[in-house]
Amino acid sequence: MKKLINNPADVVKEELMGVALAHPDLVRVHFDPNYIVRVDAPIQGKVGVISGGGSGHEPMHGGFVGVGMLDAACPGAVFTSPTPDQMYEATKAVNGGAGVLHIVKNYTGDVLNFEMAAEMAMAEGIEVASVVIDDDVAVQDSLYTAGRRGVGTTVLAEKICGAAAEQGRSLQEVADLCRKVNGWGRSMGMALTSCTVPHAGKPTFDLPEDQMEIGIGIHGEPGRTRMPLKTADEITEMLALPIINDLPFKSGDTVIAMVNGMGGTPLIELYIVYRKLAEICKGHGITIARSLVGNYITSLEMAGCSITLLKADDDILKLWDAPVKTAGLRWGL
Amino acid sequence: MKKLINNPADVVKEELMGVALAHPDLVRVHFDPNYIVRVDAPIQGKVGVISGGGSGHEPMHGGFVGVGMLDAACPGAVFTSPTPDQMYEATKAVNGGAGVLHIVKNYTGDVLNFEMAAEMAMAEGIEVASVVIDDDVAVQDSLYTAGRRGVGTTVLAEKICGAAAEQGRSLQEVADLCRKVNGWGRSMGMALTSCTVPHAGKPTFDLPEDQMEIGIGIHGEPGRTRMPLKTADEITEMLALPIINDLPFKSGDTVIAMVNGMGGTPLIELYIVYRKLAEICKGHGITIARSLVGNYITSLEMAGCSITLLKADDDILKLWDAPVKTAGLRWGL
Numbered sequence: 001m002k003k004l005i006n007n008p009a010d011v012v013k014e015e016l017m018g019v020a021l022a023h024p025d026l027v028r029v030h031f032d033p034n035y036i037v038r039v040d041a042p043i044q045g046k047v048g049v050i051s052g053g054g055s056g057h058e059p060m061h062g063g064f065v066g067v068g069m070l071d072a073a074c075p076g077a078v079f080t081s082p083t084p085d086q087m088y089e090a091t092k093a094v095n096g097g098a099g100v101l102h103i104v105k106n107y108t109g110d111v112l113n114f115e116m117a118a119e120m121a122m123a124e125g126i127e128v129a130s131v132v133i134d135d136d137v138a139v140q141d142s143l144y145t146a147g148r149r150g151v152g153t154t155v156l157a158e159k160i161c162g163a164a165a166e167q168g169r170s171l172q173e174v175a176d177l178c179r180k181v182n183g184w185g186r187s188m189g190m191a192l193t194s195c196t197v198p199h200a201g202k203p204t205f206d207l208p209e210d211q212m213e214i215g216i217g218i219h220g221e222p223g224r225t226r227m228p229l230k231t232a233d234e235i236t237e238m239l240a241l242p243i244i245n246d247l248p249f250k251s252g253d254t255v256i257a258m259v260n261g262m263g264g265t266p267l268i269e270l271y272i273v274y275r276k277l278a279e280i281c282k283g284h285g286i287t288i289a290r291s292l293v294g295n296y297i298t299s300l301e302m303a304g305c306s307i308t309l310l311k312a313d314d315d316i317l318k319l320w321d322a323p324v325k326t327a328g329l330r331w332g333l
Numbered sequence: 334m335k336k337l338i339n340n341p342a343d344v345v346k347e348e349l350m351g352v353a354l355a356h357p358d359l360v361r362v363h364f365d366p367n368y369i370v371r372v373d374a375p376i377q378g379k380v381g382v383i384s385g386g387g388s389g390h391e392p393m394h395g396g397f398v399g400v401g402m403l404d405a406a407c408p409g410a411v412f413t414s415p416t417p418d419q420m421y422e423a424t425k426a427v428n429g430g431a432g433v434l435h436i437v438k439n440y441t442g443d444v445l446n447f448e449m450a451a452e453m454a455m456a457e458g459i460e461v462a463s464v465v466i467d468d469d470v471a472v473q474d475s476l477y478t479a480g481r482r483g484v485g486t487t488v489l490a491e492k493i494c495g496a497a498a499e500q501g502r503s504l505q506e507v508a509d510l511c512r513k514v515n516g517w518g519r520s521m522g523m524a525l526t527s528c529t530v531p532h533a534g535k536p537t538f539d540l541p542e543d544q545m546e547i548g549i550g551i552h553g554e555p556g557r558t559r560m561p562l563k564t565a566d567e568i569t570e571m572l573a574l575p576i577i578n579d580l581p582f583k584s585g586d587t588v589i590a591m592v593n594g595m596g597g598t599p600l601i602e603l604y605i606v607y608r609k610l611a612e613i614c615k616g617h618g619i620t621i622a623r624s625l626v627g628n629y630i631t632s633l634e635m636a637g638c639s640i641t642l643l644k645a646d647d648d649i650l651k652l653w654d655a656p657v658k659t660a661g662l663r664w665g666l
Contacts, residue, residue, distance in 0.1 A: 002525040002542070004565040004602035004638060011601065014565075018604030021611040022624045058600035078601075192335040209335070232337040232347075264597040266633045267391035268344065268411075269337035271351030278354040291355045293660075295628070300599045301636060305337060327626075331663050 001201045008198035012055045012077055019062060023327050026066045033083065035090040036062040037072040047165040047174050048072070048094030051103040051158055052087060053110055054079040056197070057218060059328025060155055060297045066326035067333060069162035071100075078197050078300070079219045081109030087117030091126060099127035099171030103157055103178060105150030106134035129175035133157060135185045135308070137246040138215030138223050149217055152260055152308030153185030155296045156320075159329060163322035177319075181310065186243040189306030190223070190235060191216040191262060195299050214238055218262075218299045218306075232269065236276035239307045244284055249309060251285025256320060258291070258308040263298035265305055270294065273305055281309075290320055296328065334534045341531035345388045345410055352395060356660050359399045366416065368423040369395040370405040380498040380507050381405070381427030384436040384491055385420060386443055387412040389530070390551060392661030393488055393630045399659035400666055402495035404433075411530050411633070412552045414442030420450030424459060432460035432504030436490055436511060438483030439467035462508035466490060468518045468641070470579040471548030471556050482550055485593055485641030486518030488629045489653075492662060496655035510652075514643065519576040522639030523556070523568060524549040524595060528632050547571050551595075551632045551639075565602065569609035572640045577617055582642060584618025589653060591624070591641040596631035598638055603627065606638055614642075623653055629661065 005011050012034065019036060020029035027036050035052075042048065051061045052074030061073035071094035076082035091100045100121065104114045111132060118128040133150035142149050161178045169177070191213045194203035204220035207213060212230070215223025230238070249255065259274045261267070274293050281288050289312060297306070312320070323332030338344050345367065352369060353362035360369050368385075375381065384394045385407030394406035404427035409415035424433045433454065437447045444465060451461040466483035475482050494511045502510070524546045527536035537553035540546060545563070548556025563571070582588065592607045594600070607626050614621050622645060630639070645653070656665030 002545070002562060002636060004525070004568060004598060004606055006564045006566055006605070011605065014608055015601045015604040018606070018608035018611075018626070022604065022607050022626050055601060056599070058604075063600070192337070212335070229335060231339045233339055235337060263599050264634050264636075265337060266389070266596050266631065267396070267628070268348045268388060268633070271348040271355065271391075272339070272344065273337055273351070274355050275347055275351035278351075293351070293355050295600070298599065300601070301597050303335060303597075303634060325664075331658075331666065333664065 001196050003198060005198055011198050012075060026325065026327060033086040033089050035072050035074045035086050036065045037090065037093050038065055041071050041094045042096040044096045045098050046096050046168065047098045047171050048096060048100040049103065049162050049165050050090050050094055050100060052082045053105050054081060056300045057297050063328030064158050064326045068166045068322055068324035069326050069329065070158055081107065081113050084113045084116040084120065087114055088120045091117060091121040091128060095126045099129065101161060101171060101174050101178060102128060102130040103154065103161065104130055104132045105154050106132050106147055107144045107149065108146065127171055129171050131175055131178040131182060133182050135182060135187045137186050137242050138188050142217055143221040144219065151189065151218055152187035152258055152297055152306050153182060153310060156185060156256060156258065156308065156310050157181040159324060160316055160319045163319040184311035185308060186246050187306055187308040188239045188243055189216050189304060190214045190239060191302055191304035193264065193303040194220055195263065195302040216304060218297060220299065232272045233276045236273050237280065240277055240280045243307060243309050247311065249284065249286050249311060254287045254289045254312050256290045256310045256312050257288045258296065259293045260297055260306045260308065261295040262302040262304040263295060264301040264303040267294065270305060277307060289317055334529050336531060338531055344531050345408055359658065359660060366419040366422050368405050368407045368419050369398045370423065370426050371398055374404050374427045375429040377429045378431050379429050379501065380431045380504050381429060381433040382436065382495050382498050383423050383427055383433060385415045386438050387414060389633045390630050396661030397491050397659050401499045401655055401657035402659050402662065403491055414440065414446050417446045417449040417453065420447055421453045424450060424454040424461060428459045432462065434494060434504060434507050434511060435461060435463040436487065436494065437463055437465045438487050439465050439480055440477045440482065441479065460504055462504050464508055464511040464515060466515050468515060468520045470519050470575050471521050475550055476554040477552065484522065484551055485520035485591055485630055485639050486515060486643060489518060489589060489591065489641065489643050490514045492657060493649055493652045496652040517644035518641060519579050520639055520641040521572045521576055522549050522637060523547045523572060524635055524637035526597065526636040527553055528635040549637060551630060553632065565605045566609045569606050570613065573610055573613045576640060576642050580644065582617065582619050582644060587620045587622045587645050589623045589643045589645050590621045591629065592626045593630055593639045593641065594628040595635040595637040596628060597634040597636040600627065603638060610640060622650055
C-alpha cells in the first residue's frame with residue numbers, strides 16, 4: 001500500500017489537524033467527537049445545514065463547510081458512517097435557533113445514525129429536518145443501502161441548500177428545497193481501478209487491466225456490469241443515457257452538470273468526458289446552464305468518474321450562483 | 334493503459350473542446366495553433382500575462398486563465414513544449430498595448446520556443462518580457478533542463494503577477510515582481526507511482542511497490558534518490574528541509590505554502606502532509622500566512638506530492654488576496 005500517511009489508525013485525525021491548520025479563516029475542527037464547523041457558528045436566526053459520512057470522499061463533506069454551504073460536517077472513519085454523537089454535537093454547535101437540516105446520503109449506517117442524532121437533538125428542543133439523497137441510478141439496492149445510493153447530487157444539494165439557508169429561508173423551506181433537488185438530480189459513476197482503504201491495506205476489489213466497472217458505488221460497491229474498457233465517448237454515453245432516461249430529463253430542460261473525478265483521474269480526462277456529455281445533452285435538447293468539472297465526491301485514489309445532472313429552475317440557478325466560501329468550492333467571496 | 338480517452342492523438346484537442354464548452358464565461362479556445370485565452374482579451378492598457386507548457390499538468394496552465402491571473406495559456410502535447418507559433422499567436426491575442434509577460438518554466442524546449450515567440454512578437458512591435466521560473470531545489474540539472482526545473486512556484490507567480498497586471502502595473506513592474514517571486518519561491522516533489530503518457534501507453538518509469546522517488550520532476554524525470562517508502566511525516570521533512578535550507582527561509586519569515594497533489598493523491602493525504610509542514614515551519618519560526626492544498630500542478634495520475642514555500646511581503650500577500658476568477662483558482666469573484 002503506497003500512501004502518504006503515518007499510521008492507518010491516525011489518517012482521519014491527522015487529516016483533520018491539517019484542515020484546521022490550513023483553513024483557520026473558514027472552519028474550526030472539534031475532536032472527540034470529530035466534526036468540522038464554520039468558524040462563525042452558530043449563526044443566530046439562520047438554519048444550520050450539516051452533512052457527514054465516511055471519510056475518503058474529500059473534498060465532500062468537510063471541504064464544503066463555510067459561508068453559503070455547510071455549517072458543519074461529520075467525518076467518519078474512511079468509508080465508515082460517523083457516529084450519532086458526532087452528528088448530535090455538530091447539530092448543537094450549529095443551532096442558531098432556526099433549526100438544523102441534516103443532508104444524509106442513503107447508506108444504511110448514515111441514515112440510522114443521523115436518525116438517532118436527530119432524535120437526541122429534538123429531545124433537547126432543537127428542530128431538525130432530514131433529507132435523504134438517493135440519486136444514483138446505477139442499481140436499485142446495494143451493499144450498504146436499501147434503495148438507491150446517495151452520490152453526486154449531494155454536492156449540489158449542499159451548495160444550493162446552503163445558499164438558501166444563508167438567505168434566511170426557514171427550515172421547512174430549506175428542507176423542501178433539498179427534497180426538490182434530490183428529486184431532480186440523477187447520477188451514475190464508473191471505475192477504471194479500485195482504491196485501497198488505509199486500514200484494509202489492499203485494494204477493495206480486483207479489476208483486471210482490460211476491464212472497467214459501470215455503475216460503481218463511491219465505496220467500490222458493485223455496479224451494473226463489468227466489461228472491457230471502452231472509449232471515453234462510449235463510457236460517457238453509458239453513464240449519461242441512463243441518467244437522462246431515468247428522471248427523465250426532457251427537451252427544453254435546463255440543468256446543472258457535474259463531471260466528477262473519483263480521485264485518481266487526471267483533469268484532462270474529465271474535460272474529454274465533459275465534451276461528450278455536452279454533445280449528448282445538446283442532442284437531447286437539454287441546456288447545460290452551469291457546470292462543475294473536477295474532484296468533488298471522490299473515492300480515495302480510485303480512477304474513474306461520475307456524471308450528475310440536476311434539473312434547474314431559476315430559483316436553483318440563483319442559489320447556485322450565490323456566493324460560497326469553502327475550501328472545496330468558492331466564488332463571489 | 335486505463336484512461337478516459339478516445340484516441341491518444343486526440344487527447345489535447347478533445348480536452349480543449351471540453352474546456353471551451355465548460356467555461357464559456359471565462360475563456361475562448363483557439364485551435365491550430367492551440368491556446369486558451371481570456372474571453373475579454375485583449376484588454377486595452379493592461380499588461381498581458383501568458384504561460385504555457387506541455388499538457389498533463391492541469392489545472393496549470395489553462396485552468397488559470399481568467400480575471401486576475403493569466404490572459405492566455407499555450408498547451409503543448411502531453412509533457413511536450415508548445416510551439417513558438419502558439420506562443421506568438423497567444424501573445425498577439427492578449428496584447429492590449431501595454432506589453433506581454435511570458436512566464437516560462439525552465440525546460441529547454443519551453444525556454445527556446447518562448448524566446449523565438451518573443452522575437453517574432455517584438456518584430457511586430459509588441460513589447461515582451463520573459464521570466465524563467467526555476468524553483469525546484471531537487472536537482473541542479475535535469476533530463477530536460479540546464480539549471481533547476483520550474484515547478485510549483487509557477488502557480489503562485491501566475492496568481493501574483495496576474496493580480497499585479499490587473500491592477501494596471503507596467504510590464505517592467507510585473508516582470509520585476511515575477512523575478513522576485515521566482516527568487517523567493519522554492520519547491521520539491523516526490524512520487525509514489527509513475528504516470529502513463531497516453532501516446533506512450535506504458536508507465537514513464539518503474540517504481541517498485543515498496544519504493545518512492547524523492548525529488549521527482551513533473552514529467553517523471555529522476556530526482557535525488559529512490560528509497561523504501563517512509564511515513565508521511567518523514568517524507569514531508571525530506572521535502573521541507575531542503576526547501577527551507579536552500580533560500581534559506583529564516584525565523585521571522587512569512588510565507589505562502591502550497592501542498593500540491595501530483596494528480597492521483599487523495600486530498601486526505603495532502604492534508605496529512607500539510608499538518609506536518611505547518612509543524613516544521615512553526616519549528617523554524619516561519620509563519621504560514623496563506624496556504625493552498627490540492628491539485629494545482631499535476632503529472633497526469635501520478636501519486637505523490639510537492640511542497641512549495643514562497644517568502645511573502647505585504648505586496649505579495651495583497652496581490653495573493655486580490656480577486657481571481659479561473660477554472661482552477663477562484664475567489665472574490
